[in-house]
Amino acid sequence: MRIVVPSSGVKAASGSGGTEYSRGVLTRLAGSGEDVHALLARHQPASSDFAATVERIPFGRGLRWPLANVVFAPLIATCVRAHERDLIVSHSLRYTGVPAILAGRWTGRPVVLHVHHMEARNLGLLLERWALRRADRV
Numbered sequence: 001m002r003i004v005v006p007s008s009g010v011k012a013a014s015g016s017g018g019t020e021y022s023r024g025v026l027t028r029l030a031g032s033g034e035d036v037h038a039l040l041a042r043h044q045p046a047s048s049d050f051a052a053t054v055e056r057i058p059f060g061r062g063l064r065w066p067l068a069n070v071v072f073a074p075l076i077a078t079c080v081r082a083h084e085r086d087l088i089v090s091h092s093l094r095y096t097g098v099p100a101i102l103a104g105r106w107t108g109r110p111v112v113l114h115v116h117h118m119e120a121r122n123l124g125l126l127l128e129r130w131a132l133r134r135a136d137r138v
Contacts, residue, residue: 001034001087002034002083002084003029003034003035003036003037003085003088004037004039004080004088005022005036005037005038005039005088005089005090005091006039006072006075006096006100007092007096022091025091025114026052027051030052036052036053037052037055037079037083037085038052038053038055039055039057039072040056040057041057055079057072057075068095068099069095069099070099071099072103073103073106075099076099077102077103080103080109088110088111089112090113090114093113093115093127093131094128097113097127097128098130098131100131101113101130111135111137112135112137113132113135
């Protein structure tokens with residue numbers, strides 16, 4: 001399967017449980033023969049043992065979730081079309097969940113949302129609920 005994963009980080013030993021878990025899942029998927037394509041901000045490190053293909057997006061530090069929700073959707077859709085991806089997987093509801101859903105709608109690809117935690121405040125919670133209700137799998 002050809003998978004695209006918009007990611008907020010895959011740094012080894014990052015200290016962030018969600019990042020380390022996501023990195024492990026992506027590494028195992030790629031190691032088992034899946035074709036994983038990760039979209040990463042230009043400042044996010046990816047070690048040489050990270051088995052997925054890494055594509056840098058034109059944003060770096062300062063890519064907070066309100067901006068990520070605007071810029072990631074067209075980047076994901078472009079990657080799906082350019083690299084013929086079959087599936088969109090998002091590991092961060094706050095940063096890439098809504099854009100993944102939008103890109104899935106634009107490209108006709110299924111979307112899997114992998115949830116580690118949920119926002120407990122206002123707009124973030126509303127966006128996350130919106131995305132969860134529209135995902136093909138959670």
